[in-house]
Amino acid sequence: MSKTTVDILLTEGWLVTMDSQMKIFPRGGVAIAGDRIVAVGPSEEIEDTYQATVTIECQDCIISPGLINAHTHAPMTLLRGLADDLRLDVWLYGYMMPVEREFVDRNFCYIGAQLACAEMIRSGVTTFCDMYYNEAEVARATAEAGMRAVLAQTILKFPSPDATNYDESLDYCRNFIEEWLDHPLIIPAVGPHAPYTATPDMLKSCVTLATEFDVPIHIHIAETALEQQGSLDLYNTTVVPWLDDHNLFDAKVIAAHCVHLGENEMRTLQQYQTGVAHCPSSNLKLASGAAQVQKMVDLGLHVGIGTDGPASNNDLDMFEETRLASFLQKGIFNDPTLLPAKDTWALTTIEGARALHIDHLTGSIEAGKRADITVISANNIHQLPRFTRDPEAVYAQLVYATKATDVRDVIVDGKLLMRDRRLTTLDEPKILEQARTIAERIDAFLIAREGNILSKLLAISVDFIPQETFEIQVKVSLPELIDIQELLIAAELKPFRGSTREQFDTYFLFEDMEAGRLRFREDQVKTEQGELQDTFYRMTLMGPTIEKEFENTIVLSRARYTASASHSLRFYREYFKPMAEREVLKHRRRCHIVYKDTDFAINLDQLMGSADNDYYLEIKSRTWSAKDAVRKSELIGELLDIFGVKSRSQFKIEYVDLVQES
Numbered sequence: 075m076s077k078t079t080v081d082i083l084l085t086e087g088w089l090v091t092m093d094s095q096m097k098i099f100p101r102g103g104v105a106i107a108g109d110r111i112v113a114v115g116p117s118e119e120i121e122d123t124y125q126a127t128v129t130i131e132c133q134d135c136i137i138s139p140g141l142i143n144a145h146t147h148a149p150m151t152l153l154r155g156l157a158d159d160l161r162l163d164v165w166l167y168g169y170m171m172p173v174e175r176e177f178v179d180r181n182f183c184y185i186g187a188q189l190a191c192a193e194m195i196r197s198g199v200t201t202f203c204d205m206y207y208n209e210a211e212v213a214r215a216t217a218e219a220g221m222r223a224v225l226a227q228t229i230l231k232f233p234s235p236d237a238t239n240y241d242e243s244l245d246y247c248r249n250f251i252e253e254w255l256d257h258p259l260i261i262p263a264v265g266p267h268a269p270y271t272a273t274p275d276m277l278k279s280c281v282t283l284a285t286e287f288d289v290p291i292h293i294h295i296a297e298t299a300l301e302q303q304g305s306l307d308l309y310n311t312t313v314v315p316w317l318d319d320h321n322l323f324d325a326k327v328i329a330a331h332c333v334h335l336g337e338n339e340m341r342t343l344q345q346y347q348t349g350v351a352h353c354p355s356s357n358l359k360l361a362s363g364a365a366q367v368q369k370m371v372d373l374g375l376h377v378g379i380g381t382d383g384p385a386s387n388n389d390l391d392m393f394e395e396t397r398l399a400s401f402l403q404k405g406i407f408n409d410p411t412l413l414p415a416k417d418t419w420a421l422t423t424i425e426g427a428r429a430l431h432i433d434h435l436t437g438s439i440e441a442g443k444r445a446d447i448t449v450i451s452a453n454n455i456h457q458l459p460r461f462t463r464d465p466e467a468v469y470a471q472l473v474y475a476t477k478a479t480d481v482r483d484v485i486v487d488g489k490l491l492m493r494d495r496r497l498t499t500l501d502e503p504k505i506l507e508q509a510r511t512i513a514e515r516i517d518a519f520l521i522a523r524e525g526n527i528l529s530k531l532l533a534i535s536v537d538f539i540p541q542e543t544f545e546i547q548v549k550v551s552l553p554e555l556i557d558i559q560e561l562l563i564a565a566e567l568k569p570f571r572g573s574t575r576e577q578f579d580t581y582f583l584f585e586d587m588e589a590g591r592l593r594f595r596e597d598q599v600k601t602e603q604g605e606l607q608d609t610f611y612r613m614t615l616m617g618p619t620i621e622k623e624f625e626n627t628i629v630l631s632r633a634r635y636t637a638s639a640s641h642s643l644r645f646y647r648e649y650f651k652p653m654a655e656r657e658v659l660k661h662r663r664r665c666h667i668v669y670k671d672t673d674f675a676i677n678l679d680q681l682m683g684s685a686d687n688d689y690y691l692e693i694k695s696r697t698w699s700a701k702d703a704v705r706k707s708e709l710i711g712e713l714l715d716i717f718g719v720k721s722r723s724q725f726k727i728e729y730v731d732l733v734q735e736s
């Protein structure tokens with residue numbers, strides 16, 4: 075009987091099919107023709123039936139479906155090791171987003187994705203699911219590398235490195251989908267980043283786009299407890315019901331993380347056949363928590379395993395991730411029987427494919443599917459000895475003892491991407507050189523930024539538009555509390571817009587006094603009856619004192635920046651790492667007056683907590699020109715006279731601010 079000729083034969087390997095019966099062939103073989111698997115079985119049978127142009131001898135090797143990285147941000151390989159051991163908000167808003175705004179362009183995404191593909195192929199990954207910017211560049215790099223991928227274009231409610239608003243991102247995404255929809259390896263997708271970075275309208279447009287082309291939506295869901303709390307505060311419901319209300323699940327959804335889900339939320343995801351991407355390293359490193367993976371699996375959810383971006387992992391090693399996924403369930407939920415090796419290997423292969431909605435293409439070794447196969451050497455010192463009593467011991471071998479460096483050959487879509495650990499589609503030295511060049515530029519940028527508090531502040535102030543404002547301010551130390559109303563009425567000035575406030579100021583002091591100091595202010599505005607009416611948070615950078623003599627001897631200092639503070643005091647503390655802090659609590663009565671057609675704010679402050687109470691009178695006004703500032707400072711001098719303090723020496727004049735105001 076003549077043999078059928080195919081393209082590739084894998085022979086004599088320890089074959090783990092991950093098919094519906096979880097068949098294992100201790101001496102198995104696979105025949106591959108074109109992009110597909112045509113036969114799977116005992117090696118002898120396969121060799122009797124088929125002959126091939128390329129025969130790959132797999133003795134002492136495990137033949138497995140390729141690993142599936144269910145969630146990553148591939149180009150972030152270029153940000154690996156840039157900022158670590160930080161809280162999620164400091165890491166994201168303080169480092170990742172500012173650097174991305176500055177550096178992420180098409181070239182960055184292309185080179186970063188190439189680097190990621192090289193790393194993933196080396197660790198046996200054949201398919202990955204990505205979410206990033208300029209996703210068409212990621213697609214180009216991935217297709218050239220020969221890998222399979224679900225690639226989601228990121229869409230955010232605020233400006234991103236590749237778009238000034240989400241409408242632009244949606245337009246980009248539509249073009250991206252149209253361009254790549256029929257590609258044999260690339261599945262384009264829509265990537266609204268997360269519920270907390272989306273608006274209802276934005277989500278609606280994402281769902282419309284995804285369902286129009288029947289492509290997946292990739293999104294982060296319930297990564298942190300804070301996210302759930304934020305959703306409860308804002309919408310009075312948890313994240314999954316909120317997304318459900320906005321019809322997200324009309325699309326095929328791939329949800330990354332799902333760390334903090336209630337059982338009802340899991341059931342909702344199961345009902346909609348939402349795929350889950352569990353990212354144990356990232357969740358541990360950022361202390362987000364541990365997802366209840368065993369529970370989700372028991373409820374029938376399709377859970378895959380992902381590395382998350384290499385800036386929060388910091389590698390794309392799916393062997394490490396798979397092992398950790400199993401250990402994490404056992405350790406956190408106090409039960410060594412949870413997520414056994416066999417089930418865990420399923421998550422990394424066939425369940426990963428189901429989570430990505432592509433199990434009709436990949437995830438198992440069976441006739442008819444695309445040939446996405448990894449051949450893993452099983453004869454290295456850390457994998458030996460080997461026992462035959464339990465055939466399923468192969469899963470423990472794979473999950474607990476095998477390293478990414480044991481991967482020998484990788485085939486995707488019937489093409490060899492790695493043979494004997496040599497990559498066939500990527501020029502590693504060239505990629506590394508280009509990556510180093512980009513890294514050097516990022517390094518220089520951050521070194522400059524970290525040396526300057528103002529630029530560090532501006533880096534986290536996305537919506538901040540600097541505007542030069544002069545704040546004329548005189549501050550007078552008073553020997554005792556005065557009745558401001560009486561004072562003003564006696565001076566025939568009518569006070570208006572009166573308010574009472576408690577101001578909690580935290581000053582960040584730095585070693586280099588020239589660098590200035592930062593003030594975080596919590597301003598609680600009270601009603602006449604003393605009830606809390608409103609709370610404002612502001613951040614102000616006071617520059618080093620620049621003394622300038624004006625006619626009335628007012629001293630100028632400089633507040634270089636002031637804007638409403640969108641982050642917590644804790645965030646700023648961790649981001650700026652001040653050398654010391656000083657807290658000032660102030661009770662403030664404020665009103666406004668008009669003097670010579672000019673509006674002045676009058677503050678009567680009582681410093682709390684000091685041994686003897688300190689009282690201050692503050693008069694201030696704001697203007698946008700230096701000339702006007704001089705005029706107003708003269709008016710302030712007149713007001714001081716009118717207030718009846720005859721001798722100027724009673725006044726301690728502190729500063730006038732030059733303010734950049736949002």
Ligand SMILES: [Zn+2]
Pocket residue numbers: 145146147294330382383
């Ligand atoms: Zn992510």
